[in-house]
Amino acid sequence: MEVCKCSQLSAEEIDKIRYEMPAQLEIDGLAEFFKVFGDPGRLKIIYYLSKTELCVADLARLVQMAQPAVSQQLKILRLTRFVNFRKEGKTVYYSLHDEHVSELYQIALHHIREL
Amino acid sequence: MEVCKCSQLSAEEIDKIRYEMPAQLEIDGLAEFFKVFGDPGRLKIIYYLSKTELCVADLARLVQMAQPAVSQQLKILRLTRFVNFRKEGKTVYYSLHDEHVSELYQIALHHIREL
DNA sequence: TGCATATATGCGCAGCTATGCATATGTTGT
DNA sequence: ACAACATATGCATAGCTGCGCATATATGCA
Numbered sequence: 001m002e003v004c005k006c007s008q009l010s011a012e013e014i015d016k017i018r019y020e021m022p023a024q025l026e027i028d029g030l031a032e033f034f035k036v037f038g039d040p041g042r043l044k045i046i047y048y049l050s051k052t053e054l055c056v057a058d059l060a061r062l063v064q065m066a067q068p069a070v071s072q073q074l075k076i077l078r079l080t081r082f083v084n085f086r087k088e089g090k091t092v093y094y095s096l097h098d099e100h101v102s103e104l105y106q107i108a109l110h111h112i113r114e115l
Numbered sequence: 116m117e118v119c120k121c122s123q124l125s126a127e128e129i130d131k132i133r134y135e136m137p138a139q140l141e142i143d144g145l146a147e148f149f150k151v152f153g154d155p156g157r158l159k160i161i162y163y164l165s166k167t168e169l170c171v172a173d174l175a176r177l178v179q180m181a182q183p184a185v186s187q188q189l190k191i192l193r194l195t196r197f198v199n200f201r202k203e204g205k206t207v208y209y210s211l212h213d214e215h216v217s218e219l220y221q222i223a224l225h226h227i228r229e230l
Numbered sequence: 231t232g233c234a235t236a237t238a239t240g241c242g243c244a245g246c247t248a249t250g251c252a253t254a255t256g257t258t259g260t
Numbered sequence: 261a262c263a264a265c266a267t268a269t270g271c272a273t274a275g276c277t278g279c280g281c282a283t284a285t286a287t288g289c290a
Contacts, residue, residue, distance in 0.1 A: 014173070014176070014177065020166075021163075022162065022224075024155075027159060028155050029227045030158055031152070031153055031158055032153075033226065034149050034151075035154075037145070037146070037149035037152075038146055038152075040139075040145075043149075047136060047142075048136075056266070056268090062132065065249085066251090068250080068252095068269080069248075069249055071267060072268085073248085074268095075268080075269090081226075090256075090265060091257095091267080100222055100223075100225065104219065104223070107218055108219070111196075111213075111215045112141075154278075170236080171237060172237085181280070182237075183238075183280080183281080184278075184279055186239080187239085187278075187279080188278085189238095202287095204236090205287045205288065206287095207237060207238095
């Protein structure tokens with residue numbers, strides 16, 4: 001692989017940086033992670049769950065989405081371990097898995113607000 | 116709007132939570148923000164830029180993407196203010212805009228690593 | 231001006247994704 | 261067993277997205 005003439009870096013430096021690169025699998029994992037936050041509907045769900053535990057029906061009313069749509073998104077949030085759920089009779093209550101979510105929320109808000 | 120029978124929340128509580136909801140515009144902004152991180156190619160670009168300032172050609176070689184593809188992603192990263200750029204003759208050097216990016220990176224990594 | 235280099239843009243397409251809708255599953259009470 | 265309710269799933273589709281490709285722009289040099 002040839003080095004372009006504009007490069008400030010030597011082939012050795014290039015190799016070193018590339019060697020320290022997180023594994024492709026981990027990169028893909030990160031991308032999947034962020035992709036989950038890249039949808040307004042899911043973000044709203046996450047926001048409401050950060051306030052209180054909620055059943056699917058209430059969640060659907062709050063985010064103003066159809067119940068099946070909410071269930072689909074909750075499934076994604078379950079698979080990515082962002083939410084826990086607890087069954088009580090017919091109803092299922094969802095809650096946030098941990099506090100990382102709120103952290104991310106705050107940092108991202110900070111970024112977009114400072115232009 | 117009727118309240119489903121499974122609800123633990125009163126109509127007043129529902130209204131209160133919804134009232135405190137960030138504006139739809141801000142939610143959309145957040146989603147756009149995270150969407151930028153939801154792509155392995157962009158994540159790799161961000162990773163390399165977190166190491167050092169780089170020109171487009173070197174970046175393309177490092178992430179092993181075609182130059183036009185890298186330029187496209189850099190454009191997105193520019194518009195979302197994740198990167199700065201500086202022209203020097205024919206070459207354009209890109210660098211990270213601020214340190215929020217690394218924070219997000221770390222938090223996300225922590226989340227996916229703890230299962 | 232002509233040419234090589236470095237980067238950016240326009241366009242078309244394949245693959246993904248969120249949603250609407252119908253329906254299936256599971257639970258409770260009669 | 262049946263009905264009503266809460267949630268989940270399957271499927272089709274419209275819209276978005278990242279990439280390949282060709283090409284345009286911009287800079288430097290002879």
